[in-house]
Amino acid sequence: MRKTIVISAVNLVEAGTLTILKDCLAYLSTLASDPAYRIVAIVYDKELAKFPNIEYIETRWPKKRWINRLWYEYISLKSVSKQIGSIDLWFSLHDTTPTVIAKRRAVYCHNTYAFYKRKMHDWLFSPKIAAISAFTKYIYRTNIHQNTFLVVQQVWFRNAMSAMFGFDKKSIIVAPPEHESKMPIINVEQTSDQLYRFIYAASPNSHKNFEVLCAAAEILEKRGVKNFKIQITVKGDENAYAKWLYKHWGSLKTMNFGGFVSRNELFKIYAASNCLLFPSKVESWGLPISEFALFEKPMLLADLPYTHETAAGSNNVAFFNPENANDLATQMERLIMGDTAFLTAVEREPIEDPVAHSWSELFKTLLHG
Known part of the structure; x- marks a missing residue:
């Protein structure tokens, strides 16, 4: 029938x-x-x-x-x-x-x-x-x-x-969700500077928690740590939240308010970056985590249930309190200084x-x- x-x-x-x-x-x-x-x-x-x-x-x-x-x-x-x-x-x-x-x-x-x-x-x-x-x-x-x-x-x-x-x-x-299992072929322009590069790709909405990484950048600059750059996919004029972010942290030399980029361009940025930051407070999955995991580079993720599941199978991960900029700043500084000892593998748990x-x-x- x-x-x-x-x-x-x-x-x-x-x-x-x-x-x-x-x-x-x-x-x-x-x-x-x-x-x-x-x-x-x-x-x-x-x-x-x-x-x-x-x-x-x-x-x-x-x-x-x-x-x-x-x-x-x-x-x-x-x-x-x-x-x-x-x-x-x-x-x-x-x-x-x-x-x-x-x-x-x-x-x-x-x-x-x-x-x-x-x-x-x-x-x-x-x-x-x-x-x-x-x-x-x-x-x-x-x-x-x-x-x-x-x-x-x-x-x-x-x-x-x-x-x-x-x-x-x-x-x-x-x-x-089904995701790509192979890294796309990307032509990356090599940079001559010695900056440690972080990337956070997300829309300018308040639950994405951009302020914690902006505050972490400010903390590091005040400590005299300046050999890094954080690129975010927010320009600073998209909405009230983006304007607030730019007003408070747009002057930081370590912050790059790069704005929205195409998916192809984003993968080029992934390839040129050293580490993914992902402080979002709520997600159904967190697609950039799956995308960046293909590059097998360090990821600093909000210590929340969704990130632990999305990052399962990745080897170079640390989790931070998404409400604590000092916690994030400390982990970032360790990576900038070449210390990766605190990064761990995230085991894949069987799903019932x-x-x-x-x-x-x-x-x-x-x-x-």
Whole structure:
């Protein structure tokens, strides 16, 4: 009997979440070449993730404002599900569990903000993100127990979701994202200076915690340590947070407010850098860690559950308190002075079932697990 799978993803239009939508539909497009499967994708714009063998329902109204999104998820989609007909699996790719009629339901949980400890600083510089972090747990909670499965990227997130919502861990699938396993071929321009180079690639949002590395740079300069450079992918004029960073630390000679760069350019910077800094306070994964790990160079990472999982398998890692600039400055100074004795390997821990290492494995569990 023909199986119908519905993917709802009206909110996925850019960056990593759009990549997840594309990868998901690319797999389902192949699956749907078998007439035993019917795939329906509810998206903002099908041109963003267009594949053969898939029926698209396009709608842009829910993306205009949050109230529209909530109305669409919890009111409108029930009618849509009736119009589609008998549905074997409804898979929401963006955190919310819509009110629909389906034999099985699942939701992909990207948003870790429910576990982010907000500060007044966040309300001042990133009020939208602060608001999202305040309300995310209520969005997750709505209809959550109507799901057969939840899907997350890391074990700590599985444990946190289970504890917060009382959802059985055995029904939370850990699906680590697939990343490049080989370092790309890069032509790097050699520099004549003797500077130790750090890189931190992130968007200018307050939870990315740029201030701790800026403060660490200031501490080192005051100690007389100046033979290093920190490049960040913030220019200093993007938003209120970026302007605040530049106002306070833009004059430091060891800071390079380089601004956004393309992925190809970023890999060139990785290749020319000695060490990755990653102080972000909350992530669902932390992609630059996986990218930089390919270079087998030192990484100084915020001592948080997500970094330990993302860095698993890497050999030259140290963790620092993301609230303590002195802690970071001390580790940076040791590297600048050539001391790597404190760096350690991060062991890979086995992941308990259910786990999926590919879209094929994931849908096998969603449909038959």
